[in-house]
Amino acid sequence: MRYRLRKLVTVIRSATFALAFAGVASGCATLPDDPLDRADVLAANDRFEPANRMVFAINEAVDFVLLRPTAILYRDFMPDPGKDLVFNFVRHFTLPLTIVNDIAQGEWDRAEIASKRLFVNSIAGFGGVFDAATGLGLPHHKEDFGQTLATYQVAPGPYIVLPLIGPSSTRHAFGRIVDFGLDPLTYFLAKTPAKLSLGLRAVSIVDQRYRLLGPLDDLKQNSLDYYAAVRSLYRQRRTYEIRNLGDEATPKSTATVFETPINREG
Amino acid sequence: MRPYTRAIADSRTPSLRLLFAGLVAFSLAILALAPAKAGVERDLIAGLAGEAEPVLNDKSIASAERTKKLRSILSSVFDNQQMAQSMLGRYWRRADDGQRSELATLMKTYLIDVYAGRMDSIDGQVKFEVGGEKVIGNRTIVDSKVLRPGPPPVSVVWQVETVNSKAVVTDIVVEGVSLVVSQRADFTSIIRSQGGLDGLIKLLKQKVGS
Numbered sequence: 505m506r507y508r509l510r511k512l513v514t515v516i517r518s519a520t521f522a523l524a525f526a527g528v529a530s531g532c533a534t535l536p537d538d539p540l541d542r543a544d545v546l547a548a549n550d551r552f553e554p555a556n557r558m559v560f561a562i563n564e565a566v567d568f569v570l571l572r573p574t575a576i577l578y579r580d581f582m583p584d585p586g587k588d589l590v591f592n593f594v595r596h597f598t599l600p601l602t603i604v605n606d607i608a609q610g611e612w613d614r615a616e617i618a619s620k621r622l623f624v625n626s627i628a629g630f631g632g633v634f635d636a637a638t639g640l641g642l643p644h645h646k647e648d649f650g651q652t653l654a655t656y657q658v659a660p661g662p663y664i665v666l667p668l669i670g671p672s673s674t675r676h677a678f679g680r681i682v683d684f685g686l687d688p689l690t691y692f693l694a695k696t697p698a699k700l701s702l703g704l705r706a707v708s709i710v711d712q713r714y715r716l717l718g719p720l721d722d723l724k725q726n727s728l729d730y731y732a733a734v735r736s737l738y739r740q741r742r743t744y745e746i747r748n749l750g751d752e753a754t755p756k757s758t759a760t761v762f763e764t765p766i767n768r769e770g
Numbered sequence: 771m772r773p774y775t776r777a778i779a780d781s782r783t784p785s786l787r788l789l790f791a792g793l794v795a796f797s798l799a800i801l802a803l804a805p806a807k808a809g810v811e812r813d814l815i816a817g818l819a820g821e822a823e824p825v826l827n828d829k830s831i832a833s834a835e836r837t838k839k840l841r842s843i844l845s846s847v848f849d850n851q852q853m854a855q856s857m858l859g860r861y862w863r864r865a866d867d868g869q870r871s872e873l874a875t876l877m878k879t880y881l882i883d884v885y886a887g888r889m890d891s892i893d894g895q896v897k898f899e900v901g902g903e904k905v906i907g908n909r910t911i912v913d914s915k916v917l918r919p920g921p922p923p924v925s926v927v928w929q930v931e932t933v934n935s936k937a938v939v940t941d942i943v944v945e946g947v948s949l950v951v952s953q954r955a956d957f958t959s960i961i962r963s964q965g966g967l968d969g970l971i972k973l974l975k976q977k978v979g980s
Contacts (some may be wrong), residue, residue: 543860544958584920718891726884728973732959736952744946 549662556665560731575713589633594708596632598646600688605647609655617642617753643752650679654746671738811910811930812903814937819898826896840886849938850874857953869967876974894918
């Protein structure tokens with residue numbers, strides 16, 4: 505047991521070293537001498553760009569043959585009221601994780617809103633398929649551990665495109681792993697058949713992709729470099745979410761969007 | 771209290787009293803003028819919304835005709851050169867006069883095409899709700915919402931500035947996504963990877979032509 509643990513520690517240590525070395529090496533290799541170009545490279549914060557572009561292309565292919573067609577079928581064959589029920593249901597199951605992260609961020613008011621919402625919609629919303637809470641002044645919001653780290657001033661780190669999952673910052677990617685352990689739903693679903701949790705995840709992915717059909721098709725058509733456009737879009741949306749500007753749980757003036765530069769975060 | 775402050779507060783000396791009254795009148799005049807000046811920016815957005823709304827909701831107009839009308843409405847609220855300049859940032863300074871004039875025209879056509887198309891693709895009855903405004907430095911931020919029956923309202927924030935003594939839109943932020951920031955990222959990537967400003971001009975020409 506102890507031997508295994510020691511071995512694990514060694515593996516982690518060498519992996520960290522390799523990653524750090526790769527980061528430093530590629531960072532040095534790609535930073536140009538020209539100050540103008542250098543500023544652009546730093547602003548893009550994308551030192552793994554060649555690898556990222558490759559993963560992005562693979563993700564695009566998977567999306568083209570699998571996700572997008574499924575989302576289109578869902579759009580065309582699922583009646584609108586059905587889509588609303590699915591949307592409510594999927595959102596409902598993100599609330600436990602949101603509550604945990606609200607508490608970790610010290611956002612007591614938001615944790616209270618999310619908890620009340622979970623309670624109200626579990627009962628009056630028949631397990632979350634109807635949204636009774638928004639009408640009662642309990643709007644939806646979503647938090648994850650990446651956002652929690654951001655509130656503790658942890659830097660986003662370089663941009664990375666994750667296989668199948670897509671655009672992410674290093675902080676966001678790390679947050680996703682922690683979220684899996686932090687999410688009460690993980691433990692709840694552990695006792696149920698695996699089909700249930702996979703089913704819930706699949707439904708959530710289809711619903712999300714359906715909601716992105718318009719925006720992503722638009723972006724693809726109206727951008728010159730789709731990869732760079734997605735990177736920028738991801739960062740801006742993420743910053744917006746971290747600042748809680750996109751939800752009604754904490755009303756803020758939208759003018760705050762302009763008060764600080766939004767292109768340097770992620 | 772320091773002596774000169776007391777002198778103003780007491781206003782025993784006629785010249786100081788006059789000065790004090792003058793100061794009060796001056797600041798009141800500024801206060802009265804400020805909202806009137808800022809109103810121009812909000813009016814620009816309200817005017818834009820008022821013009822676009824009937825065009826979008828009139829289903830009897832053919833699609834091509836509608837896009838044409840939207841284009842003409844949009845083209846009055848941007849300044850060619852200012853937009854190109856803010857989207858290209860430092861590269862604008864590097865560009866020569868020929869490149870500048872070409873880029874300014876191309877970008878305006880490109881942006882108006884994109885935005886006319888975007889507005890045209892909104893389904894159902896559309897209603898624009900123009901909210902309050904806020905002045906930050908020399909920029910005025912005007913809040914607005916796009917309302918449709920069904921989906922939640924979409925937040926659209928407009929940045930208005932005075933360019934060549936005319937109020938023009940200098941950025942549009944839809945649900946946290948800024949037009950200028952997004953385009954800058956896109957254009958910069960092309961400039962860096964596909965042959966500088968000339969590469970960008972070539973690609974834009976293809977895009978506008980198609």
